[in-house]
Amino acid sequence: MSERIGMEIALAAAEAVALCRPDVIAAYPITPNTHIPEHLAEIVADGHLDCEYIAVESEHSALSACTGASAAGARVFTATSSQGLLYMYEIVPVVPSMRLPVIMCLGNRAISGPINIWNDHSDYMCVRDLGWISMFASNGQETVDMCIQAFKIGEHADVMLPVLVNLDGFQLTHVVEAMIMPNQEEVDKFLPPRKPFAALHPDNIVSMGTLGLPDIYNEAKKANDEALINSKKVILEIWKEWEKMFGRKYEPIMSYKANDADVIMLTMGSMGETAQVAIDELRKEGFKAGLLDLKLYRPFPADELKKAVKGCKNLIVIDRAVMSGGAAAPVCAEVKSVLYDEPDRPVITNDIIGLGGRDVRVEDFIKIFKKAAKAKPERAYEIYGVRG
């Protein structure tokens, strides 16, 4: 039977990953996700997990080692944040291009500079276009669930892609929450051992990571893009299976009182829960606010988004990263792109909040809701709360 536990979310993520019986873990510490690889190392050291733990000398080597291990047919995991992700950046697009499943936990942290170890989504936004299936957890339970789901999704025979599970650095990684942790038997039932499409082994000789000349590169890119787009089908199936087994439902976009809302806010990650408190407060005053929590970011759930905002007059997209000098902040730019051709599309406001770990409070969201309801936005995007 699953167990109800109280634990720091990063440690719970490690426990969840350990339940998935990874074969190889290669990770390099970086605040704030360090507790994930550390706890996994403890689990291995105490003999609770039969796994090769490579204490690599850099994040670049971490992802490289994971790629090699995945190519050899192993189930692999790594975790990083911010600068660590940027250091392994060269390898990030190579992994999906080779159709190798690698599961990564990203403890979202601001990228330098200035150097800042606290939470925002700017690290993820650097890699969103590189071909990884990407999910955002809003709380500890979702973190645990998504870590386990990620292995099944990435290794699925019709997917064969790496999966990134985002959890807010410090806001989630270092927070203690009550969660329901599945037990080993349940996870083994949900997640069978990996059956690789191809593996490096002399009994079946393969060359991987070959040269793609101009005459074939376009086709290779198309094939990979289609693979990512089509993975949504498998993700939805696996989420249905999860709901059946564990009773917890997952959808690409989850609504909180958005059905009858006049003003809807779209968020990703833990700030959605703060927004929910703000919505409850506003509803008490008669202000019909609602929330759309984006859980699946890649492949982007365009159809679900269009459906969710039908009839809405006012949409606020909350970003937690800047797209410097761009047309809008990252999530908003995509939302606008998706809704461009929709008849009766809502007025869209874009606020960037909580950069570099600045606290996101209930009253901030209340202010943003009320401001959006009053007037059309003056600028394409605003960094909320900047002094001056």
Add this chain to the structure above:
Amino acid sequence: MTEKKWPETWQDTNPGLMIFKPGSSRSYLTGGWRAQKPIWDNTKCIKCGVCYLFCPEACITEDAEGFFMADLNYCKGCGICYHECWPRAIKMIED
């Protein structure tokens, strides 16, 4: 099994552009590159096999009698075999 046509459609490409045909480079005939080719004088050849060992193209093979010759489909005419042949049994001629 039908051979895939080249250039492949995106649906036909192997996932991750993996290649499952070891040694398939042999379909590319590098012999067209050369400006000269090696000729063996079997009266001088001592059948030592040095030419076979030093060919970067792996295109020199031994025949039933133990003499050697280059597979002209692949020989790039580098001249290493000629240069390394102890009894000078190999000559390079224009090709």
Add this chain to the structure above:
Amino acid sequence: MKSIVENFDLFAPKLVDKEEYYSSGHRACQGCGEALAIRLMAKALGKDTVVTSATGCMEVTATPYPTTAWKLPWVHVAFPNSASVGAGVESALKVLRRKGKIADRDIKVVSIGGDGGSFDIGFQAISGAMERGHNMIYIVYDNEAYMNTGIQRSGATPYGASTTTRPAGKESVGNTTWKKNMAEIMVAHRVPYVATACHSYPFDFMDKVKKARKVNGPAFIHCLAVCPTGWRSSSETCIKMGRLAVETGVFPLYEVENGKYKMTIEMPKKLRPMEDYLKPQGRFRHLTPDQIEIFKGMAMLEYNKVLERIKHSKSWSEMTS
């Protein structure tokens, strides 16, 4: 130890494994020493091997999709990470075999890279992988510059060599520093088997590969690979240039087993004059006699260091108390 001239029995080539693991049809230049070295390495390794490769000449010429020259399982990921990819493959094969998910037999992981992908951009990955003690071989194919991208200078480029990023000119001799001594750096990493080799001494090279394969832990081989294109020498003298590198003392062939140094190809008391090695190479053509002396001085420093180590080094097993 074998004599420098008769370094193999005359008819031993016929006894070499006839199986080719690096097929014809690869797109390397005519007379490519590196392609030959890889062909020989693969013969020495046999089929129970997985090869990881850095980006470089041997990667782009061997595996343009849809054809591959390799008849061994092979993976390429990026430029600086052949060693870390190899570490990942090694760990995976180890644990999968332990868990019974793959056949219970030894499969050796061999990571290869050029001097660029090993001395410079790939240095960190090698250092980490060797230091962590993975059961793998790293073989660097050193042609003394970044050849694949057009002959740019690397940490393995010797003094006086003209490369495109450190060319010889009115104000410049070309490269001003000597080669990074990777073998010594690897010995400092306590790698149990370190060796230098060259394709011009094929049996010495293949024996070293076989020896490295037997090590249950990290092993490192620094193989000099002549590049006629980059060195601007004739393609037919590829093998000869390798011999000259050894005979002049520029690249002595030795091995270090658990810290104990040993020359594997006997060196003559009087080394060949340096000019014999430098004159046939276009990249050194501009050197004045004074500059050749400087070249010789740097080469002799490294050579004499090796001789000193051979004389005085002790096996690590004798040094633990």
